[in-house]
Amino acid sequence: MTDDSLFGDLPEQVAPVSILQAGVDPVWTEHKAKLIARYLRYFVFITKHGCYIDGFAGPKNKGLPESWAAELVVNSQPKFLKQFFLCDENTDQVASLRGLVSAQPASLKRHFQVLHGDFNVSVDEIFASGVISAKTATFCLLDQFSCECHWETVKKLANHKGANANKIEQFYFLATGWLGRTLSGFKPETPVPDEWWGSPDWRDLKGLSGDFIAVRMAERFRDELGYRFVHPWPIYQHDRGKGRVMFHMIHASDHPEASKLMRRAYKHVLDVPESEEQLSLELSSDKTT
Numbered sequence: 100m101t102d103d104s105l106f107g108d109l110p111e112q113v114a115p116v117s118i119l120q121a122g123v124d125p126v127w128t129e130h131k132a133k134l135i136a137r138y139l140r141y142f143v144f145i146t147k148h149g150c151y152i153d154g155f156a157g158p159k160n161k162g163l164p165e166s167w168a169a170e171l172v173v174n175s176q177p178k179f180l181k182q183f184f185l186c187d188e189n190t191d192q193v194a195s196l197r198g199l200v201s202a203q204p205a206s207l208k209r210h211f212q213v214l215h216g217d218f219n220v221s222v223d224e225i226f227a228s229g230v231i232s233a234k235t236a237t238f239c240l241l242d243q244f245s246c247e248c249h250w251e252t253v254k255k256l257a258n259h260k261g262a263n264a265n266k267i268e269q270f271y272f273l274a275t276g277w278l279g280r281t282l283s284g285f286k287p288e289t290p291v292p293d294e295w296w297g298s299p300d301w302r303d304l305k306g307l308s309g310d311f312i313a314v315r316m317a318e319r320f321r322d323e324l325g326y327r328f329v330h331p332w333p334i335y336q337h338d339r340g341k342g343r344v345m346f347h348m349i350h351a352s353d354h355p356e357a358s359k360l361m362r363r364a365y366k367h368v369l370d371v372p373e374s375e376e377q378l379s380l381e382l383s384s385d386k387t388t
Contacts, residue, residue, distance in 0.1 A: 125335040126368055128345050129163055134334075135240060135270060136171035138364040140372065142268070143179035144382055145356055146236035150182035152225060152256075152267070153240045154218035154248060157192020168240060170199055177375060178207055182230050186214040186221045219252045219294075226259055233264035241271045245281045250297030257324040257351075265353040266326060273316055275309030276336065276345035313347035326351040328358050332365060 126134050143149055151172055158167040165171060169185055185196045193215045200211040210230070214221040231237050239256050241248050248271070256267045274281070282305055285292050292301040304312050313331040320329045330350045335342035350361050360382075373381065 125333065125342055126365055127342065128334055128336045129160075129166060130368055131242075131272075131334050131346070131348070132159075132166045132168040132171050134348075134364055134368045135168045135242075136175050137368050137372075138270075138361055139172050139180070139238060140175050140177075141360040141364060141378070141382070142236075142238060143177065144375075144378055145354070145360070147179055149180045149236040149238060150184070150231055151180050151238055151240075152184045152186075153242075154186050154222070154252075155242050155244075156185040156196055156240075157187040157189055158195055159242070161195075168242060169196065173199060173203065176372075178209070181209050182235075183209065183211045184214060184221075184225045184230075185211065186216070186218045186225075188215070188217050190215070218247075219249045222252050222255055226255070231259060231267070233260045236265075237267040239267050239269050241269060243272055243274070245274045245278065246291055246295035249294040251294070253320075254297075254324060257320075257326065266324070266351075268352045268354065268357065269320075269326075269349070271316070271320070271349040271351065272334075273313055273331075273347045273349055274345070275312055275347050276343065278309065278312060279305065279307075309344055309347065313349070316347075317349055317351075320349060320351040324351070327353045328355070330358055330361065332361065 139151070153169050153172075156169045158170070160166045172180070173183065183200075185200070187193050187196060193213060196213045200213060203209065203211065212225075212228070214224060225231070237260075241253070253269070253271065256269060259267060282292060282301060293299055295301065296304075304315070307315075313333075317329045317331045320326045328351070331347040332350060333344045334346040334348055336345040350357070352358070
């Protein structure tokens with residue numbers, strides 16, 4: 100017997116199986132950085148400006164080309180993003196981030212800040228900078244390994260702009276492929292899952308499938324944080340010619356075009372990028388249909 104309340108009436112949500120049934124090929128883990136960069140390209144075509152926050156920004160796999168999201172986003176065209184906050188707790192990762200920033204031409208008049216430390220603390224420094232106003236189109240990537248990002252941090256991101264502005268858009272990576280094993284390994288007195296989930300209720304997740312956990316998390320972005328459009332997208336790992344879901348990327352936005360752009364990015368992640376002229380024409384056409 101299933102609990103229908105887990106699914107409710109989530110706006111713009113499609114379960115992983117439904118995505119495949121709709122004819123959209125799966126996105127593999129080695130391509131998730133390209134998915135992020137592809138979406139951000141569409142994002143700036145709509146906003147024409149923007150601020151990019153990356154809470155866990157260091158390269159995840161230095162041996163795999165085009166797998167570093169921050170690098171792909173910084174170097175993507177058109178360069179409408181002007182403010183970057185790149186955060187990481189690991190010293191080697193921070194060195195890579197500083198190398199990435201130092202390689203950028205000063206003529207583009209972009210502002211980069213590399214923050215060395217726990218993103219759950221660094222987020223306060225980002226907000227204190229005054230860079231992100233109510234009108235600043237802002238995107239935040241939270242590509243955590245398992246339970247590093249606290250729910251309180253996610254709430255701060257959602258609430259920073261106030262009630263009358265579009266919230267900071269979030270890509271929140273949920274490690275559903277091994278989350279059950281991770282949570283089972285924590286002892287009852289361990290505080291980390293409490294900080295990640297925001298309460299001791301994370302224990303209720305034990306034994307649930309990754310799909311169910313992803314929907315539960317999406318419900319929280321909608322119900323507790325107030326995002327208008329929430330969608331859990333599966334990211335698969337190749338496994339002997341097949342694939343299993345390793346992550347769900349929770350995409351949360353207040354922008355009415357966001358879900359459409361995300362679906363486009365997911366579908367075309369490995370295609371040759373459209374020219375700026377073609378993309379401008381197609382996105383303008385999408386708005387009128």
